[in-house]
Amino acid sequence: MTKDKKILVTDDSIFAREVIKDILTRNGYNNIIEAADGIEAVEMYEKENPDLVLMDLIMDKMDGVEALEKIMEKDKNAQIIVASAVGQETIVNQCMKLGSKGYIVKPVDEKKLLIEIKKMLRKNSD
Amino acid sequence: MIEKLNLTNEQEKIIKKVGEIGAENATIALSKLTGREVTLKVTDAQAISMEEIPNIIEMVEDTIFSAYTPILGILSGSMMILTPRTSGYMLIDMLNGNPPNTTKYLDRMGESALEETQNIIGNAYLNAMNDFMGTMLIPAVPRVASIYKNDVNALIRSRIKTSTDYVVTIKTDFTIENVTGIFILLLAMESLDPMMKALTERIGGGIMKFNRREVKK
Numbered sequence: 001m002t003k004d005k006k007i008l009v010t011d012d013s014i015f016a017r018e019v020i021k022d023i024l025t026r027n028g029y030n031n032i033i034e035a036a037d038g039i040e041a042v043e044m045y046e047k048e049n050p051d052l053v054l055m056d057l058i059m060d061k062m063d064g065v066e067a068l069e070k071i072m073e074k075d076k077n078a079q080i081i082v083a084s085a086v087g088q089e090t091i092v093n094q095c096m097k098l099g100s101k102g103y104i105v106k107p108v109d110e111k112k113l114l115i116e117i118k119k120m121l122r123k124n125s126d
Numbered sequence: 127m128i129e130k131l132n133l134t135n136e137q138e139k140i141i142k143k144v145g146e147i148g149a150e151n152a153t154i155a156l157s158k159l160t161g162r163e164v165t166l167k168v169t170d171a172q173a174i175s176m177e178e179i180p181n182i183i184e185m186v187e188d189t190i191f192s193a194y195t196p197i198l199g200i201l202s203g204s205m206m207i208l209t210p211r212t213s214g215y216m217l218i219d220m221l222n223g224n225p226p227n228t229t230k231y232l233d234r235m236g237e238s239a240l241e242e243t244q245n246i247i248g249n250a251y252l253n254a255m256n257d258f259m260g261t262m263l264i265p266a267v268p269r270v271a272s273i274y275k276n277d278v279n280a281l282i283r284s285r286i287k288t289s290t291d292y293v294v295t296i297k298t299d300f301t302i303e304n305v306t307g308i309f310i311l312l313l314a315m316e317s318l319d320p321m322m323k324a325l326t327e328r329i330g331g332g333i334m335k336f337n338r339r340e341v342k343k
Contacts, residue, residue: 012267013245015221015238058245060267085249090262107159107246 002121003028005051010034010041010067011083012059016106020054023110029117038062042070045078052120053080055100057091065095072099079120083108131173131292131315140325142171144258145296145311148251152298152309155246160220162302166309170297173315179282182297183308185275187211191232192278193244193270194285197252199263200324201317203293204285205248207240207300208278209307214240217305232272241268247300247309259324288314294321 007029011017017034024032033048035041039062041055053071057064064082071078081102082095092103101123102116133141145168157164170182191214194206209217215229218236221243222229229236245268252263273281286293294313300306313321 013238013242014235015242018222018235058265058267085245085253085265088249088264091264106249107155109158 002118004031005029005121006031006033006048007117008033008035008041008044008048008050008053010036010038010044010054010059010064011056012037013056016056016083016108020108020113023108023113024117027114038064038067038070041067042074045071046074051079052117053078054083054104055080056083057088057095058085065091065098068095068100069098079123081116081120130175130178133173133318137318137322138171140322141294141296142168144255145171145251145298147254147258148296148311149298151250151254152247152300155250156243156300156302159243159246160217160302162220165301166298167300168296168298169308170295173292173294173318175291176279176282176286176293177291179293179295179310180275180278182295183208183275183278183310185210185278188274189272190214190275190278191240191270191272192281193240193268194281195244195248195268196266196285197263197313198266200261200320201263201313202287203311203313203317204282205244205251205265205309205311206281206285207244207247207307207309209240209305211272213305213307217243217302217307220302220305232270237270240270244268244270248311251296251309251311259321260327261324282312286312286314288316290315294318 009020035044037059055064080100082100083104084092085106149166153166187210189211192206192208197203218229218239221239248265292315296311298309
């Protein structure tokens, strides 16, 4: 069941994390863990081995690009979706080259987020 | 009378145009974030002395919330939303899906909601500027402060690195139902030349000649 999969939500904004968690739980995804910056995301990834990571790009301490790079170094099959703002296409392209499997644009569109997550988790369980 | 630096008509026109495109992008993004009808209107685009900024801000309450973000890239500047405290609380309730008048003080969740609003509006503006000028400006991580309206100047001075006392300002008023506030984009005067150079290169050069005029005191 894709809905049992563990999802790591990484964003330095507690508000943004709550918005995403709310969307996920309302849609039956209950195995959610959180990280408030890139450093925490890398640590959580090692410890929790989530099935999917949602990664914000602009964060203090360690940004999303560096965290993505570090996670991909440890697990080249990591499923990471980056969350960018409109206009950050160059950074998104850089993330895709580094191994990100998808991206969503903030403010998050519920439908698009769910489609992207389902697609990724399904691919992962194949 | 507001003490301002005389820009050429073309400079003023372009700065305003950047603001209008930014406002258009921000309207869509903010309406998506809040799920409500949003109005944004550019009400000021000029180069003024930093001392004059409180005069164009016109806040109705003494305490205001500010969410601000430095701009990273070839231009030096900062952007911020400023909202009267009451409006700030209403905006937080709106974003968190709470009934009106739930929020009574600014907690971490409220700060985060304001930071996200700044992120969304700021990114929409930077995106407009990047498209318009072919630049790669990105926002830094936003921060929130609760300040007295008389302290706006100090906040701005601490947020912008400039060797002159003048800044290019694009001020946009926003309304979301009963919530009112302003978004202000500030660029150090040193950024005017690279901005105009980027624009001139972008539109093929030769179309516009920009000359900095003397400061009118």
